[in-house]
Amino acid sequence: xxLPNLPFAEQGVHSQLHHSQSASLLxxxxxxxxxxxxxxxxxxxxxxxxxxxxxxxxxxGYSPHMHQAHSPLAFHNTPLCNETSIQASLxxxxxxxxxxxxxxxxxxxxxxxxxxxxxxxxADQQVLTDHIKTTEEGVQKIxxxxxxxxxxxxxxxxxxxxxxNQHLLLKPIVHTIFYDLLGVEKTLGHEDRMKYLVERxxxxxxxxxxxxxxxxxxxxxxxxxxxKHKINAKFIQKVVDCVWANETANRNNPGRKAExxxxxxxxxxxxxxxxxxxxxxASQVTSQADGAxxxxxxxxxxxxxxxxxxxxxxxTRHEAVPEFHKRFPxxxxxxxxxxxxxxxxxxxxxxxxLSEDSKRRRKEQDVPASGWKRYVxxxxxxxxxxxxxxxxxxTSGDEEPPIKCRKMDTPTKGFDVQASKMADKSxxxxxxxxxxxxxxxxxxxWLAVHPSEEVMxxxxxxxxLYSRAKKGDFTVHDTAYxxxxxxxxxxxxxxxxxx
DNA sequence: TTCAGGGTGTGTAGATAGAT
DNA sequence: ATCTATCTACACACCCTGAA
Numbered sequence: 089x090x091l092p093n094l095p096f097a098e099q100g101v102h103s104q105l106h107h108s109q110s111a112s113l114l115x116x117x118x119x120x121x122x123x124x125x126x127x128x129x130x131x132x133x134x135x136x137x138x139x140x141x142x143x144x145x146x147x148x149g150y151s152p153h154m155h156q157a158h159s160p161l162a163f164h165n166t167p168l169c170n171e172t173s174i175q176a177s178l179x180x181x182x183x184x185x186x187x188x189x190x191x192x193x194x195x196x197x198x199x200x201x202x203x204x205x206x207x208x209x210x211a212d213q214q215v216l217t218d219h220i221k222t223t224e225e226g227v228q229k230i231x232x233x234x235x236x237x238x239x240x241x242x243x244x245x246x247x248x249x250x251x252x253n254q255h256l257l258l259k260p261i262v263h264t265i266f267y268d269l270l271g272v273e274k275t276l277g278h279e280d281r282m283k284y285l286v287e288r289x290x291x292x293x294x295x296x297x298x299x300x301x302x303x304x305x306x307x308x309x310x311x312x313x314x315x316k317h318k319i320n321a322k323f324i325q326k327v328v329d330c331v332w333a334n335e336t337a338n339r340n341n342p343g344r345k346a347e348x349x350x351x352x353x354x355x356x357x358x359x360x361x362x363x364x365x366x367x368x369x370a371s372q373v374t375s376q377a378d379g380a381x382x383x384x385x386x387x388x389x390x391x392x393x394x395x396x397x398x399x400x401x402x403x404t405r406h407e408a409v410p411e412f413h414k415r416f417p418x419x420x421x422x423x424x425x426x427x428x429x430x431x432x433x434x435x436x437x438x439x440x441x442l443s444e445d446s447k448r449r450r451k452e453q454d455v456p457a458s459g460w461k462r463y464v465x466x467x468x469x470x471x472x473x474x475x476x477x478x479x480x481x482x483t484s485g486d487e488e489p490p491i492k493c494r495k496m497d498t499p500t501k502g503f504d505v506q507a508s509k510m511a512d513k514s515x516x517x518x519x520x521x522x523x524x525x526x527x528x529x530x531x532x533x534w535l536a537v538h539p540s541e542e543v544m545x546x547x548x549x550x551x552x553l554y555s556r557a558k559k560g561d562f563t564v565h566d567t568a569y570x571x572x573x574x575x576x577x578x579x580x581x582x583x584x585x586x587x
Numbered sequence: 588t589t590c591a592g593g594g595t596g597t598g599t600a601g602a603t604a605g606a607t
Numbered sequence: 608a609t610c611t612a613t614c615t616a617c618a619c620a621c622c623c624t625g626a627a
Contacts (some may be wrong), residue, residue, distance in 0.1 A: 259601095314608090315608085364602095365601095367608085367609080368600090368601070368602095371609090371610090
């Protein structure tokens with residue numbers, strides 16, 4: 089109120105100065121108290137003292153006496169040097185001296201206070217330093233413990249985990265020597281290699297590990313046996329020895345150079361890689377050899393192909409999400425919605441257009457055509473954005489580097505996963521972390537008849553996204569297509585909350 | 588019309604993580 | 608150690624585009 093233009097802190101300083109002036113400096117009250125019981129108060133106090141007190145207080149408190157004592161005017165102005173006046177003068181001098189003595193004493197007390205405070209600060213500082221030292225030692229110990237744990241983890245997992253991708257130079261070397269020792273033609277493709285190995289599944293007589301054909305030793309591991317079987321162990325050891333010997337020769341011969349990195353050039357690493365590869369090949373050979381196994385293998389391969397296709401489409405859709413966000417800024421979390429397991433146009437396929445196999449898979453999947461149209465619409469919009477981006481050829485100047493894209497005037501509609509690539513289980517199943525759809529992804533009517541379907545709340549923007557999209561976010565072609573889809577959606581969504 | 592260059596869709600081997 | 612599902616990297620065939 090009195091200092092409207094000053095921040096509160098400034099006002100505080102002023103009030104404190106006033107207090108110091110009246111109570112502490114003139115009368116010496118409370119100094120010891122403040123200094124000894126409250127460090128913060130003491131500090132503030134001493135700051136006020138050093139900065140302001142000498143000018144303000146000494147001029148007001150002592151100058152009248154000092155002036156009288158030292159100014160020549162004091163004597164010149166005195167009319168008579170009689171006894172009374174001398175006594176008065178002496179009295180004044182004595183008073184002044186007494187005041188000075190008092191003040192010096194007070195200053196002494198004050199200095200003692202400051203020294204005490206200083207000692208306490210030093211003690212506090214020492215305590216803090218000790219604390220920091222203890223903390224640092226603790227952190228160092230934790231770091232050491234962590235590194236030990238990490239070492240142990242590496243050692244235990246190193247022997248069992250597949251480390252092939254950590255040794256990219258070593259991998260082809262191991263594979264080549266592996267097949268060399270088996271006598272497999274280098275020119276053969278993967279399928280023919282498997283065929284070759286399947287033809288040689290019969291164990292050799294007398295537990296032999298090697299047969300000699302045209303003067304060449306050919307190894308015959310027992311693929312159906314455990315990796316620790318003595319013949320398999322011998323074969324793996326042979327591969328490791330050959331890889332090691334080759335590399336050693338390379339390194340010792342001045343005319344040649346090392347083929348692998350120093351990390352690869354390690355018996356344990358080579359052995360682990362070889363074992364891992366042996367298991368891989370053994371599993372394939374035994375599957376090929378056995379009728380049921382072969383069927384299983386084929387099924388697995390088909391699943392992989394389907395999955396790869398779905399993943400490819402999901403990845404392409406991910407690329408379109410940033411542009412989608414530009415067009416629909418409130419569509420928070422759109423990226424999360426694009427899940428490999430969710431999106432496929434087969435959800436909207438008419439049953440009579442599907443093959444028998446696809447019908448079977450859809451049945452097992454239990455996701456009827458009308459159930460997920462709202463979500464499918466979202467995916468189609470991503471597809472269209474993606475097509476649009478490609479058609480535009482990234483012509484906007486800030487895109488780097490300019491992609492040389494062929495111009496396509498009529499984007500094809502067939503962007504989605506084909507019906508033949510559909511999975512045979514519902515989207516949430518079969519994953520370590522199941523994919524759970526958001527409630528707004530599915531149509532309310534479908535959800536009502538599938539009460540067991542687990543859904544999450546959120547992504548409210550999906551609702552009605554459609555009708556907004558029709559209003560000119562896309563090219564003429566795309567808009568026409570979306571109109572088509574919107575009409576279809578309206579049919580499938582009886583609640584009509586999308587329009 | 589031909590053809591090189593490159594985009595697109597698809598298939599495959601193998602890696603990886605987690606469960607058993 | 609083994610099995611399973613998921614994922615990555617790469618290869619290849621097809622076909623469109625644009626220049627010669």
